[in-house]
Amino acid sequence: MPRLSLVVPAYKVQGYLTECLDSVLGQDYTDFEVIAVDDCSPDSSGAILDEYAQRDARIHVIHLTENVGLGRARNAGLEKAQGDYVLFLDSDDTLSDGALKAIADRLEATGDPEILVYDYARSYWDGRIRPNQRVDLLKSDGPDVFPLADRPQLLDLLQIVWNKAYRRDFISRQGLTFPPGYYEDAPWTFCSMISAQSITVLDRVCVMYRQRREGGNILKTVSRKHFDVFDQYGRVFDFLDAHPELARWREPLFRKMVDHYLTILDRPDRLPQNARAEFFHRASADYRARRPEGFQRPPGGRGHKYALLERDAYTAMAGATAAVKFRQAVRKSTRNALNRSKRSAMGVFYQSQLRLPLDENLALFSAYWSRSVSCNPAAIDAELARLAPHIRRVWAIRPEAVDQVPKGVEYVRVGSREYWAALARAKYLVNNVNFADTVVKREGQIHLQTHHGTPLKTMGLDQRKYPASTDMNFDKLLERCDRWDFSVSSNRFSTTVWERVYPCSYISLETGYPRNDILVNATSEDVRRARAALGLADGAKAFLYMPTHREYQPGFVPSLDLARVADELGPDVTLMVRGHYFYGSSPHVAELRRSGRIVDVSGHAQVEELYLAADALITDYSSAMFDYAVLDRPIITYAPDWDIYSAVRGTYFNLLEEPPGVVATTQAELIRLLGSNEYDGTDAAERRDAFRRRFCEFDDGRAAERVVRRVFLGEETPLPFVPFAERSHAPNPTQALELVERA
Known part of the structure; x- marks a missing residue:
């Protein structure tokens, strides 16, 4: 026991x-x-x-x-x-x-x-x-x-x-x-x-x-459920009636009861407005029925409220409350005037658009601070076109990135009149990061936050524990997150993190990541097409190297000697290198492209195509590992600075102990693993399977459809998930070649 x-x-x-x-x-x-x-x-x-x-x-x-x-x-x-x-x-x-x-x-x-x-x-x-x-x-x-x-x-x-x-x-x-x-x-x-x-x-x-x-x-929810308090104190006084030896506690508990009733009446976040009088009258009845003989009211303002309750003087109580509310309204009006003054900095045009009706059939998309048409928003865009073609889809794009917009995609330049008009009037705003602080969340607008990765590193409020990693204003962060109506999640692990570190009143959508649908549904022809676009020959092996951003490094400084790794891997292996999107196309990597066995794919628009083309992924702490795991292909973790990274940024689990495959902490060890094929062995596959079950649990190829049906079509019943053991995924390059040759 x-x-x-x-x-x-x-x-x-x-x-x-x-x-x-x-x-x-x-x-x-x-x-x-x-x-x-x-x-x-x-x-x-x-x-x-x-x-x-x-x-x-x-x-x-x-x-x-x-x-x-x-x-x-x-x-x-x-x-x-x-x-x-x-x-x-x-x-x-x-x-x-x-x-x-x-x-x-x-x-x-x-x-x-x-x-x-x-x-x-x-x-x-x-x-x-x-x-x-x-x-x-x-x-x-x-x-x-x-x-x-x-x-x-x-x-x-x-x-x-x-x-x-x-x-x-x-x-x-x-x-x-x-x-x-x-x-x-x-x-x-x-x-x-x-x-x-x-x-x-x-x-x-x-x-x-x-x-x-x-x-x-x-208890801070406006509801008639607060009337339950009368039954609860009824039970207290029934207990006193059943235990006459405890009669001395009647007066102290009477005070507790009255104070509790008054607290509920005083709080604006408890009772519906049309229920306040009823609550007061019931509280008054309890007061008179349970008032101990010889009871003396407390002095001061509190005692005055006791007297009003005793007399059932709701009108007098309501008048006093109204006076307090008037003073509060004056203060609120002053704050609103200041806020309006601040918003005027957004421009007269934006203000004029905010006064116009919402366009119920307009959706504005953005990804990675409006740098590209990509990620979860792009996958949702495509599915929205299929399921709800009546909704007009427009992308917000930075002026310097408009050349990268795919043909046929409607866009507005960030900062233009068309941009501010779309922000003000679109019914749906979709982003994988937050919109700018200047964006006003209108009544009736729906903000869909898709995120852009599963969190290994600490995020949101958890970053306060690691001040060296950020100079973020957390109050401003949460004001931005307050605009969310929906938050997309690819696994329960992410959901629990998002709900804790972004404590706002949105609905979590455990749908899987829309951007990963292609990794489930792609065919052998899609895989071959992706490889051909990168110049990868049939039968050639390609490793995708995707290191993540490090706050303690000013730029993209690969921790690998890429030229040496390429030489060690041999002429039949191509090393595709993608720097974190914070860095853009890296001049350091550009110097190595002359070798012919290193391809800089930092500027490639669709990372999912790189996943399809690669035989295996080499990464460190990038969220790419969680997406690539959907393909059930080898993942090699190269973590030479784990102690530094985890100390500076903080992590939610120990990647060295729970990796999606083999782990190397030195370049020599990495080269040995790649040369021995240990990275694709039984032990690595078992670790990858456990990792996939934990982090890819919702990725069954229908994530975008789930999001569109819930957010845009209002369907409350979600699509069932394909059981994990029954799920397919895109064939690897070897399988894709065999399937095409067989056909």
Whole structure:
């Protein structure tokens, strides 16, 4: 039997769940179990729980067949708990280092009390940490163990369940369970605290209470569900009625009830406007029905609100609230005037276009800061033409790149009047990066963020931990991300990263990457055509070398002696070199093209054609590995500076330990691997298979269609995925040649 049981309910927390579980499993105290409850979560939370359970026998997963809400999900976990003590941890929060050992030590030192109350801190999305403002209540003054009557001020702590450890036999004896609905913590917490005979405290932060920027707290959602608070306090007072020996707590809990009701009324993000009067009247009825004899209202403004509630004086309360709102409106109007002044810098023309109606059949595309027609936006563009030809498709292109626009593609030059008109009036804005800060998100516009890779390196808010890698303004970043309506993902790994590092209120589309559809659907003729366009002869072997950008290098400085590698590989091997798009066409590589066995493909418009043409990929930390893996062809990781790269930029997993194939950390080792064909051996294939299953799980050749049907056609039911074992992919160059010759 474990000492501690941690009940962790999970619902739509895939972006935070791994961090939560890692904080538990990484504790130096090990005598615990985790009862994880998948509350029929529609995202990947349940799958994440199962993956952790497979790796650690201390995790037990319960999958509920319907969504029952936080309280009843906790009950389901509580029924399975076997520990001496039960702790509750919300699945977007984390334990601090050493928390469980500190809790266990305190329980032992105080003789196993019924309840242990410990401290927490609020952890904000922007990196701020705010300590509990009432931590003074947890100071160990006086006896170590006491009933609440000796320290009634503990009721002034935030009444939550996850800052306490409860002895399991105490829970059973009191018959404690969580009720359904909002504010389910209130009856559990109040009833447990007032009935416990032995309580102790721990003045140590054990839980980091995550303050999510968007969508994290259902209590901050405008809804009639806030009326549930009346039933919750009804349960509290029913408990008091059933336990006359606890009558002394009626007045303190009455104050808590009234304060809670007033808080809900004061918050603009709780009640619908047309429900406020009804809520007030019900709160007033509870006030009069439960007011203790001889009760004295608090002094000052708070007491005035008590008096209004007692008299059921909603009109007076609403008038006072309106006055406050008027002052707030004045301040908001001032801010809006300043914002309008700033927006005027965008130009009078853009402002005039923003006042015109949206064009419901216009889509504006951009990729890589409007440098090309490529990547996921280009694949979506092509599918949109097939499925919804009535929608006009226009690309935003920088003036210096218009010569690269394929024939037949309609485009507007960035900065032109046509560009600003399209930005202002297009119903759909599609990009694989963010549009500029000057772009205004109009009501009714749909922004589709496709991204342009699976993240190995840290992204978004996670980059704050690696200041040497960026000078990004993170507030501005999130303002740009606030415009997203949809975010495309090629795997669950990416989804969990995006939702955490870009904490905005968009919908994740787990569709696969549209740009990878061609890697699944291409024919042998497509492969041969791609090779012929690059001048690659039938039967010749071609390696594609794609190193990534390094923040600590000012330009493209290949870590390979390309001439030597080409010589070592021999005359029958061509080395195609593609610098990261940040560098453009590299003059360093241009010097080596004279050898005839090195081809600079840095300027090639469609990287997918390079993938089709290559027999194998050599890369370091580029997201190219995740796309190329769709082809199930050899991938060689050349990582001579892994320690530097991972320290400067930060990574989400150790590529040397979980590679998509063989790994070389020196040039000599790379040449040996390539010459021995070890890169295409059984061990490499097994690693590649595991990598593909993890990172190519949605890439079945229909990603673009899924995106178009959901975003542009409004279809809610997604296309089913082809089972992984049944998926095909483009033939490799040898297979393509054999198929053509056979035909």
